[in-house]
Amino acid sequence: MITRRNFLHAGLGAAVWSTLPRIAFGEDYLLQSLEAPQDLGTPIEYFDRLITPTPVFFVRSHFGPPALQMSRSVEIGGLVDRPARFTINDLKQFPETTITSVLQCAGNGRGLQEPHVPGVQWLHGAMGQAQWTGVRLSDVLKETGVQSSATHVQLLGADLPPKPAVPKFLRSIPLSRAIDRDTLLAYKMNGEPLTLAHGAPLRLIVPGWAGDHWIKWLTQITLADKEADGFYMKTAYKIPKSPVTPGTAVPPDHMTSLTVLPVKSIIASPRDGEIYAKAPREIVGVAFSGTAPVKSVEVSTDGGATWKVARLEGEAGIGRWQLFHAPTPKGKGSFRAMARATDAAGNVQPRTAAWNPSGYFWNAWHAVSWTVKA
Numbered sequence: 001m002i003t004r005r006n007f008l009h010a011g012l013g014a015a016v017w018s019t020l021p022r023i024a025f026g027e028d029y030l031l032q033s034l035e036a037p038q039d040l041g042t043p044i045e046y047f048d049r050l051i052t053p054t055p056v057f058f059v060r061s062h063f064g065p066p067a068l069q070m071s072r073s074v075e076i077g078g079l080v081d082r083p084a085r086f087t088i089n090d091l092k093q094f095p096e097t098t099i100t101s102v103l104q105c106a107g108n109g110r111g112l113q114e115p116h117v118p119g120v121q122w123l124h125g126a127m128g129q130a131q132w133t134g135v136r137l138s139d140v141l142k143e144t145g146v147q148s149s150a151t152h153v154q155l156l157g158a159d160l161p162p163k164p165a166v167p168k169f170l171r172s173i174p175l176s177r178a179i180d181r182d183t184l185l186a187y188k189m190n191g192e193p194l195t196l197a198h199g200a201p202l203r204l205i206v207p208g209w210a211g212d213h214w215i216k217w218l219t220q221i222t223l224a225d226k227e228a229d230g231f232y233m234k235t236a237y238k239i240p241k242s243p244v245t246p247g248t249a250v251p252p253d254h255m256t257s258l259t260v261l262p263v264k265s266i267i268a269s270p271r272d273g274e275i276y277a278k279a280p281r282e283i284v285g286v287a288f289s290g291t292a293p294v295k296s297v298e299v300s301t302d303g304g305a306t307w308k309v310a311r312l313e314g315e316a317g318i319g320r321w322q323l324f325h326a327p328t329p330k331g332k333g334s335f336r337a338m339a340r341a342t343d344a345a346g347n348v349q350p351r352t353a354a355w356n357p358s359g360y361f362w363n364a365w366h367a368v369s370w371t372v373k374a
């Protein structure tokens with residue numbers, strides 16, 4: 001059992017342990033400490049549908065989830081006229097809205113970067129598309145009022161780091177993005193209350209932007225006249241302002257914060273390396289871009305010599321994925337297919353991803369090889 005004493009011996013200061021929730025069992029109690037973070041990827045075969053089921057939706061957190069507390073409120077303060085606190089029930093006074101959007105970790109595909117970069121070695125599974133339900137952050141900020149000097153919205157969740165020396169996952173987004181009509185305080189995912197892993201009771205939804213902006217377990221929203229300080233804004237989530245030679249060090253003044261997801265497509269089926277008894281009927285996958293709706297997906301089965309336009313399925317939108325379908329080559333033998341997406345702003349998925357020191361935003365052409373048995 002974890003007692004106050006051996007918890008302190010584990011290296012945590014009194015200031016930290018006193019903020020940890022207690023779970024009572026009669027007169028005894030446990031301190032609810034943080035779990036080792038779990039990074040769980042979605043298997044690629046689920047990218048053959050418009051909505052990723054919640055039980056297989058990827059999970060990423062830096063410190064692991066805090067205690068589940070559905071009554072937790074979010075405090076809105078800083079440069080506002082009327083500081084306020086809202087529980088989920090309080091938020092229901094605002095109009096409810098549902099948005100279908102891709103959530104993708106900026107590090108998705110990092111494991112495919114060459115040369116290799118350190119960090120969670122995600123292949124394709126750190127993404128998914130869900131229906132997110134909640135209220136617009138802009139409606140809530142109209143209620144609290146925003147002072148004219150505010151330029152950024154700083155965001156903090158209840159998942160405080162295990163030791164005071166470890167930086168908090170404190171993030172910020174510019175006010176302009178915070179009041180975008182698609183930026184939501186969400187309490188439902190795929191029609192059900194958010195699960196703990198995905199941020200219950202409340203998380204931010206920033207459609208089109210990478211997952212590091214989608215703060216889970218929200219407790220504090222602070223209007224400020226500057227970006228948040230600390231490691232997770234000043235050092236992490238940075239990409240070069242312009243292309244760099246792969247494998248080289250990049251000076252900090254040549255780096256900028258990443259935001260919008262680049263155009264990308266991934267093939268869910270056929271499966272790479274699979275041996276089929278019968279030819280798979282079609283090539284299926286997902287395509288999206290954070291800049292503009294997808295305009296087209298092309299598929300090549302001859303190593304890029306020729307490309308055929310795939311059929312798109314699903315509603316088009318910024319930061320929203322559509323399915324693409326293309327016929328498979330006929331007959332038996334070995335095959336290889338590649339896909340490349342283009343968005344309505346003219347961005348084309350590149351043959352090789354732009355390398356960067358943290359391996360963010362991998363979006364190279366995805367290729368799969370399969371065999372149909374003779």
Ligand SMILES: Nc1nc2c(c(=O)[nH]1)N[C@H]1C(S)=C(S)[C@@H](COP(=O)(O)O)O[C@H]1N2
Nearest residue numbers: 058059060061062105157198211214215216
């Ligand atoms: N409070 C909090 N919010 C967080 C994180 C975190 O560690 N703590 N991780 C972020 C990152 S990096 C990603 S990619 C997404 C992942 O969301 P998911 O676990 O629901 O898929 O949550 C974001 N929100």
Ligand SMILES: [Mo]
Nearest residue numbers: 105106211212
């Ligand atoms: Mo992430």
